[in-house]
Amino acid sequence: MKILLINTNRMKPAIAPIGLDYLADSLVAAGHEPYMLDLCFASDVTADIGRAVGDFAPDVVGITIRNTDDCYFSGGAFFLPEIREVVQQVKTISSAPVILGGVGFSVAPLAVMDYCGADYGIAGEGEVALVQFLDAWKRRSDIDKVPNLLWRNGSRIRQNPVRYIDLDKLPPRTRTFVDNPTYFHEGGQAGFETKRGCDMNCIYCADPVSKGRRVRLRSPQRVVDELKALLSQGIDYFHTCDCEFNIPDTHAREICRAIIDGGLGERIRWYAYCSVVPFDAEMANLFRKAGCVGINFGADSGSDYMLYRLGKSFRSEDLIRTAKLCRQHGITFMYDLLLGEESSISANDPQAQVARQYLTRVWQEVKAAHPYTGPTTPLHIKDFTVGKVSGDQAQQICQNIIRGQQAYGGGTYNFVGGLSKCMIDHGWVNGTFDPAP
Ligand code: B12
Ligand code: SF4
Numbered sequence: 001m002k003i004l005l006i007n008t009n010r011m012k013p014a015i016a017p018i019g020l021d022y023l024a025d026s027l028v029a030a031g032h033e034p035y036m037l038d039l040c041f042a043s044d045v046t047a048d049i050g051r052a053v054g055d056f057a058p059d060v061v062g063i064t065i066r067n068t069d070d071c072y073f074s075g076g077a078f079f080l081p082e083i084r085e086v087v088q089q090v091k092t093i094s095s096a097p098v099i100l101g102g103v104g105f106s107v108a109p110l111a112v113m114d115y116c117g118a119d120y121g122i123a124g125e126g127e128v129a130l131v132q133f134l135d136a137w138k139r140r141s142d143i144d145k146v147p148n149l150l151w152r153n154g155s156r157i158r159q160n161p162v163r164y165i166d167l168d169k170l171p172p173r174t175r176t177f178v179d180n181p182t183y184f185h186e187g188g189q190a191g192f193e194t195k196r197g198c199d200m201n202c203i204y205c206a207d208p209v210s211k212g213r214r215v216r217l218r219s220p221q222r223v224v225d226e227l228k229a230l231l232s233q234g235i236d237y238f239h240t241c242d243c244e245f246n247i248p249d250t251h252a253r254e255i256c257r258a259i260i261d262g263g264l265g266e267r268i269r270w271y272a273y274c275s276v277v278p279f280d281a282e283m284a285n286l287f288r289k290a291g292c293v294g295i296n297f298g299a300d301s302g303s304d305y306m307l308y309r310l311g312k313s314f315r316s317e318d319l320i321r322t323a324k325l326c327r328q329h330g331i332t333f334m335y336d337l338l339l340g341e342e343s344s345i346s347a348n349d350p351q352a353q354v355a356r357q358y359l360t361r362v363w364q365e366v367k368a369a370h371p372y373t374g375p376t377t378p379l380h381i382k383d384f385t386v387g388k389v390s391g392d393q394a395q396q397i398c399q400n401i402i403r404g405q406q407a408y409g410g411g412t413y414n415f416v417g418g419l420s421k422c423m424i425d426h427g428w429v430n431g432t433f434d435p436a437p
Contacts, residue, residue, distance in 0.1 A: 001134045003027060004058035004096075006049070007038045007178075008083045009066040014040050016183035017064055018191045018241060019102055019126065024177035026127040026170060032134055036177060039086075041186075049086060053094050060134060061096050063087060065104040065112065079104075084116045091117070099133065101126045106210035110157055113150050121150035124212060125196065128165045167196065167218045173226045175233070184235045189271065191241040192230070194223050194255050198243040200275070201311040202300075207243040217251050220258030227264060238270040244298070245272035246279060253283065256290035269293045276335075277314040279322045284329035292331060297322065299335035 005024070007017040020036065027034045037052040039045050053061070063086060070077040087098050099120040105112050109123040122129045129148040136142045143151050147163035180190055197212040198205070227238065246252045259265055271294040272287075287295075300307065304315045319335065326333040 001059040001138060002033045002035065002056060003060045003062055003130075003134065004035050004037055004052060004056050005062045005064065006052075006086065006090075007036070007040055007064055008079070008086055009064070010040050010042075011067060011070065011077075011079075012186075014183050014187040015066070016178050016180055016187070016190060017066065018178070018193075019066075020064055021175050021178045021180070022170075022173060023062070023101075023126050023130055025172070025174055026131055027134075029171040030131040030134075032131070034177065038179065041182075045082075045086070046089060049089050050093060053090060053096075058094065058096050060137060061090050061094065061098050062130065063090075063098060063100050063118070064102040065100060066102050068104040068107065068112065080112065080115055087116045087118050097137065099130070101130070103210045107206045109150055110159065113157055119152065122148045123150060123159065124148045124162055124210065125165060127170050128163070162212065164197070164212055164214050164216060167193075167216050168222060172222070173229070175226060175229045180230060180235055181233050184233075184237070189237040189239045190230050190235045191239050192223065192226055193241045194218055194220075194245065195242050195251060198247065200244075200247065200313060202298075203309075203311040211243060215248065217248075220254045223255055224258045224262040224264065227259070227268060228262070231264070231268065236268050238268060240270065240272040242273065244275040246274045246283065249278040249283065253286055256286040256292075259290040260286075265290050267291070271296065273298070275313070276318050276322050279318075279325060281325055281328070284325045284331060288329050288331060294332040295326065295334075297333060297335050 005020050007020060009015065009017060017038070017040075024034045024036075035052070035056045035058065037048060039048065042048045063083070065079075065083055068078070068080055070079075087100075090096070090098055097119040099122065100109075100113060100116060100118045101122040105121060106123045109121050113121040120133065122133065125148070129146060132146045133143075133149060136146050143149065144158070144160060146160055149160045151158055151160075175190075184190055195215060195217045197215040198207050199213050199215055200208070230238070245255075259268070268291045270291050272292060274295045274297050276297050276299055299319055300310055300312060307315055323333065323335075
C-alpha cells in the first residue's frame, strides 16, 4: 500500500523524525511504499500538503507528532492546533484514512486523537503495529486485533491492547528514508536508540507511559551498524534516544564496548540522557572512550525528601559523587532540575511571594522548561507549587541557573530550576557547584 508519512515537527533547532526512519524500514520490508512529506523546513505548509497528497495519491496518511508543546513555561507553544489543521486539510482533499503516532501522541493518545479528529492512532511503538494496520485496512477487517491501535467506534474511541516487540527482530535500520544529512547540518546531531522502555517509578515521568515499563534492549552490534550507516552519510555527532542510557547499566557498558571495538570511539561524539545512578568510575571511563562528550542527568532536586517524594532511586550524595566522576573524566554534564516543590506555606506568606517573583524571573530569563507530566502520569503539573525558599536564596539560585545555562552554551536543553536546601549547602548558589571533597 502507498502510505504518505508526514512530519509535523517544525521546532528549531531541527531534530530529525527518527521514528519515521524506523517505520519506513519496516514498511518497505513488508512490501509497502512509504513516501515522506517533511514539513520541518517547509515555507508553505498548505501548498506542500496539497502537492504531496495530489502527486502521491496515498492509500493511507500517517502523521507523526513528536511534541504536543514546547514544554517551556515562558514559551508556552502548543503545537496541536497546527497539527489538527494538517489532519483536517488531508481529510478534505483525500479519502485516505489518517493515522496518528509519535511520542507526543503516545503521552496522551485518546485526548490527542479526539482533539485532532484523526481516524486512527497508534500509541507507542509503530513498526509492527503500522504494518498490521495496513494489512487490516486493506482487508477492511480485524481492526480490533491490531496492537496499540486507537480507532473510532461510533462516537467512542477504542484502544486495543499494547504489545511490545523484540527490537532485534526488526529489519536493519538503514537511516535513509529521512534526509539525515540536512538535519545534521541544521541541528548538529542525529539520534539513535539502544533500547526502549523504563521500569523506574518517578511519579511525574511520561516515558514509561509512551515507551512502556518493560525494558527492551537492542543488540550492541545492531546499534553500531546503525551508527556506521549514519557515519557513512557524514554524521558524526549523536544523541541517545533512550529514556535513560545507563539503565540498565550492563547494557550501556556493552554498547560502549561495542562502539570501541567497532573502531568508532575516536570517530564519533555523542550526548546522552542518563540517570544519576548507576554511575561509577568504570562507566565514566568507558563512556569517554566510546565518544561520550556530554550527559544530561535527570537530577530533579537536591533534597532527599523531594527525591523520595518524586520516586527517584538516588539521593543527594549520589548527585555529588556523579558530578565528581564526570569532572574527573572530562565529561561535560548538566543536571535537569524540577522547579518548585510541594509547599506547606500559604499563598499569602510574604516569603513565598518574594520567592515567586524570583522564580518568575528564572522562567523569563532562562526560558526554563517544565516537566511534561501529562494526565496519564501519577503526578500532574498542577500539583507543583512554589517551594519554601527565602527571597535571597531564590535570587542566588536564579543567577546560578542563568550562569549554568550560559556556561553550557545556551542550547535547547531543559534547564529546570530546583530549590532545595541541599543544593544551597553544596554550592549551587555560588554559581560554582563544585562539590566539596
Ligand atoms: C532524545 C530526545 C531529545 C533529544 C533529541 C536528540 C536527537 N537528535 O534525536 C533532544 C535533547 C535534542 C530533545 C529536545 C527536545 N525534546 Co525531547 N526527547 C527525546 C526522547 C528521550 C526520545 C525521542 C525519540 O527520538 N525517541 C525514539 C523514536 C524512535 O521514538 P518515537 O519518535 O516515539 O517513534 C516511535 C513511535 O512513537 C511510533 N511513531 C512515530 N511516528 C509515528 C507516526 C505514525 C503515523 C505512527 C503510526 C507511529 C509513529 O513509531 C516509532 C517507532 O516505534 C523523548 C522521550 C522518549 N523516551 O521518547 C523526549 C521528548 C520527545 N522530548 C520532549 C521535549 C519537550 C523536547 C523539547 C521540546 C525540549 C525543549 N523545550 O527544548 C525539544 C524539542 C526539539 C525539537 N526540535 O523537536 C518531550 C515531548 C513531550 C510532549 N508532550 O510534547 C519528550 C516526550 C520527553 C518528555 N517526557 O517530556 N529531545
Ligand atoms: S525520570 Fe528517568 S528513570 Fe525516572 S521513570 Fe522517567 S525515564 Fe525512568
